[in-house]
Amino acid sequence: MDTLPLAVSGGDAGPLTPAELRELYTLMVAVRHLDTSAIAWQRQGIIPGYAPELGQEAAQVGSGYAVDTTRDFVFPTYREMGVARTMGVDMVGYMSTHKATWHGGLYNPLESRLAPIQAVVAGSVLHAVGWAHGQTLENSDGGTTGVALTYFGDGASSQGDVHEALNFAAVMKAPVVFFVQNNGWAISVPTERQVAGGSVAARAAGYGMPALQIDGDDVVAVVEATRRAFAHARAGNGPVLIEAMTYRRGPHSTSDDPGRYRSLDEERDGAGEDPLERLRKRLLADGIADEAFFAEALAAAKAEEEHIRNGIQALGSRPGTEMFDLVFQETTPALQAQAANWREESEHV
Amino acid sequence: MSNPTIESRTSPAATAPAATTVMSMQQALNRALDEVLADNPKAVIFGEDCGRLGGVFRITDGLQAKHGEQRVFDTPLAESGILGMSVGLAMAGFHPIPEVQFDGFAYPAINQIVCQIARMNYRSRGTLPMPITLRVPSFGGIRAPEHHGESLEALFAHVPGLKVVSPSTPHEAYHLLKYAATRPDPVIFMEPKSRYWQKGEVDPATHDADGGSPTGAKVMREGRHLTLVAWGAMVARCLQVAELAAEDGIDIEVLDLRWLKPIDAAALAASVRKTRRAVVVHEAPLTSGLGAEVAQLITQSCFDTLRAPVERVTGFDVPYPSGDLEDEYIPNIDRILFGIQRVLEYKRG
Ligand SMILES: Cc1ncc(C[n+]2csc(CCOP(=O)(O)OP(=O)(O)O)c2C)c(N)n1
Numbered sequence: 164m165d166t167l168p169l170a171v172s173g174g175d176a177g178p179l180t181p182a183e184l185r186e187l188y189t190l191m192v193a194v195r196h197l198d199t200s201a202i203a204w205q206r207q208g209i210i211p212g213y214a215p216e217l218g219q220e221a222a223q224v225g226s227g228y229a230v231d232t233t234r235d236f237v238f239p240t241y242r243e244m245g246v247a248r249t250m251g252v253d254m255v256g257y258m259s260t261h262k263a264t265w266h267g268g269l270y271n272p273l274e275s276r277l278a279p280i281q282a283v284v285a286g287s288v289l290h291a292v293g294w295a296h297g298q299t300l301e302n303s304d305g306g307t308t309g310v311a312l313t314y315f316g317d318g319a320s321s322q323g324d325v326h327e328a329l330n331f332a333a334v335m336k337a338p339v340v341f342f343v344q345n346n347g348w349a350i351s352v353p354t355e356r357q358v359a360g361g362s363v364a365a366r367a368a369g370y371g372m373p374a375l376q377i378d379g380d381d382v383v384a385v386v387e388a389t390r391r392a393f394a395h396a397r398a399g400n401g402p403v404l405i406e407a408m409t410y411r412r413g414p415h416s417t418s419d420d421p422g423r424y425r426s427l428d429e430e431r432d433g434a435g436e437d438p439l440e441r442l443r444k445r446l447l448a449d450g451i452a453d454e455a456f457f458a459e460a461l462a463a464a465k466a467e468e469e470h471i472r473n474g475i476q477a478l479g480s481r482p483g484t485e486m487f488d489l490v491f492q493e494t495t496p497a498l499q500a501q502a503a504n505w506r507e508e509s510e511h512v
Numbered sequence: 513m514s515n516p517t518i519e520s521r522t523s524p525a526a527t528a529p530a531a532t533t534v535m536s537m538q539q540a541l542n543r544a545l546d547e548v549l550a551d552n553p554k555a556v557i558f559g560e561d562c563g564r565l566g567g568v569f570r571i572t573d574g575l576q577a578k579h580g581e582q583r584v585f586d587t588p589l590a591e592s593g594i595l596g597m598s599v600g601l602a603m604a605g606f607h608p609i610p611e612v613q614f615d616g617f618a619y620p621a622i623n624q625i626v627c628q629i630a631r632m633n634y635r636s637r638g639t640l641p642m643p644i645t646l647r648v649p650s651f652g653g654i655r656a657p658e659h660h661g662e663s664l665e666a667l668f669a670h671v672p673g674l675k676v677v678s679p680s681t682p683h684e685a686y687h688l689l690k691y692a693a694t695r696p697d698p699v700i701f702m703e704p705k706s707r708y709w710q711k712g713e714v715d716p717a718t719h720d721a722d723g724g725s726p727t728g729a730k731v732m733r734e735g736r737h738l739t740l741v742a743w744g745a746m747v748a749r750c751l752q753v754a755e756l757a758a759e760d761g762i763d764i765e766v767l768d769l770r771w772l773k774p775i776d777a778a779a780l781a782a783s784v785r786k787t788r789r790a791v792v793v794h795e796a797p798l799t800s801g802l803g804a805e806v807a808q809l810i811t812q813s814c815f816d817t818l819r820a821p822v823e824r825v826t827g828f829d830v831p832y833p834s835g836d837l838e839d840e841y842i843p844n845i846d847r848i849l850f851g852i853q854r855v856l857e858y859k860r861g
Binding site: 211212241260262263264265266267282283284318319321322323324349350351352356357358418419423424480481483486487490495497498501502505508509 | 560561563564565566568586588589590592593616617619620655656657658659660798799828829830831833834835836837838840841846847850
């Protein structure tokens with residue numbers, strides 16, 4: 164594809180070390196296990212809904228791995244559990260949004276560097292541009308710049324906001340990495356019925372923005388591409404778009420029935436090789452890890468899942484007063500009156 | 513409702529009206545759309561996932577297979593695009609029946625709805641009518657994620673040039689949708705999603721057996737002591753409340769407003785002049801909600817007969833909360849009973 168190349172810039176960390184590769188595997192197993200478990204939780208009635216990411220582990224773990232949580236900021240959608248886990252976000256707080264405890268999740272966005280979970284498709288892509296431009300404003304004297312990493316899907320790329328964001332970022336040379344997970348589907352609509360012109364990456368050229376279309380199921384390729392894009396943006400060269408080609412293997416959400424729009428054969432053909440299996444083979448072939456290591460990673464993932472499940476089961480509901488207390492920083496008399504009424508009528512006093 | 517100048521383009525349903533049958537609201541809406549497509553060759557249905565999948569709520573289930581991909585089609589994921597395109601289709605002589613997948617995703621289309629659809633007839637001095645029926649799965653009650661349960665009626669009703677209607681039962685859904693989809697003006701059709709799977713009797717032959725107007729409000733239960741005014745999902749809840757109150761000898765009338773714009777002021781007046789007391793119930797926030805409009809219409813026509821100020825039992829001025837707090841937010845039976853009590857016990861100062 165004919166896209167603008169990345170500016171050559173320093174800061175590339177070089178090839179991944181064996182320790183890093185093992186860490187990536189551990190993260191991917193944790194994410195895979197938690198993801199599959201969350202679907203089971205929904206079936207068991209522990210949570211009302213969930214947006215699975217089966218098959219997207221490499222895209223999520225790989226891109227999240229490039230984030231420097233001391234200075235970067237990430238803007239997720241509703242499907243970035245793997246990114247959150249990779250960044251070290253409190254996973255009980257993260258899952259609480261799927262538990263229907265609190266919209267956006269109960270983790271602290273400022274501390275974790277992960278914006279609240281976003282249910283509006285493309286809802287936070289422009290926010291990323293704004294945050295990134297803030298970095299430019301603050302670092303006009305040449306300090307080191309934080310980079311905004313924003314996630315969206317092939318479906319979301321149809322939203323006008325995405326086009327506005329790409330244009331803004333390019334015009335303002337904002338340090339943003341637009342990370343598109345092209346998982347082949349927007350609920351029932353396949354990419355070819357969603358994205359004109361064949362790819363999202365191809366559009367970037369129209370905004371004068373470099374773009375990388377990568378194998379999103381190869382975690383090593385994802386880490387390397389994301390690191391390059393970060394280095395480019397951090398050095399003041401403006402935004403980069405990465406389109407990670409991957410496949411959503413399961414349903415869109417726990418209330419979706421993919422059998423209505425694709426056959427199991429189509430699913431098998433589209434999905435290609437399991438990204439987790441791919442990394443495993445690579446580690447074995449390179450002699451970086453052995454069966455004992457894989458078993459240990461799985462055991463750790465299971466223990467972690469149990470801990471998170473216990474955590475969300477123990478969560479309970481938030482007190483109803485928070486419904487009123489958290490609308491504003493400075494509340495209003497009308498809201499206070501409604502809260503008082505509510506307390507009285509719900510016998511919560 | 514002012515009677516439109518352009519009459520329905522076509523004759524009655526191509527499908528011969530069958531006898532009364534029991535069906536869910538989802539089935540009733542599906543059937544209405546099927547008949548609209550059969551009757552009006554210019555009717556087209558489109559939106560996100562409404563083709564092959566049949567919509568996430570299956571309202572358009574089977575319609576693409578039956579009527580073809582020209583008449584029922586999936587669009588890219590862009591609400592502004594869907595509604596903006598409706599304008600051009602209407603200008604080309606079509607009768608667009610677009611869908612936004614969930615209420616909260618009407619917001620990205622607000623610009624096209626408010627600045628364009630609502631004004632085109634006016635702007636063009638009546639030469640460019642906008643026969644657009646926008647179906648919006650609406651209101652809460654299903655523990656959905658953020659933006660998947662909102663009450664936008666006041667917002668839409670406030671916009672000059674839009675009409676707003678909401679059905680409360682399968683029968684109403686069938687007839688109101690068939691009616692709305694043959695009008696020459698833009699109608700926002702708010703489907704109470706928590707009622708989609710509730711069954712009820714549908715008489716396809718007549719909408720209002722007692723000869724009432726399809727544009728009017730409808731008395732769903734007669735009573736002498738007080739009128740509960742509601743629409744959408746709240747009608748069923750008010751009927752429940754009326755049953756409970758009857759056990760205490762309080763005889764409540766339940767008025768289904770049906771049209772939220774224009775409001776049937778005559779029906780309101782007739783009911784409240786009889787009962788002399790009224791409570792409006794809605795899920796939307798209190799401040800600047802439709803309850804205020806209804807209360808004012810009642811005050812204006814019934815000031816001399818009213819025994820107490822009109823009460824409102826509503827949602828609160830808070831963002832629609834997460835599933836765990838939903839029952840605290842949506843008017844429940846107790847809160848409606850408190851509202852009734854406030855009116856019944858009102859003493860003039
Ligand atoms: C503005 C908006 N419109 C509609 C929806 C409903 N919806 C949720 S996810 C989705 C498909 C998104 O597809 P894509 O962007 O490709 O991301 P994916 O879910 O495949 O990760 C739709 C239509 C939404 N959340 N936001």
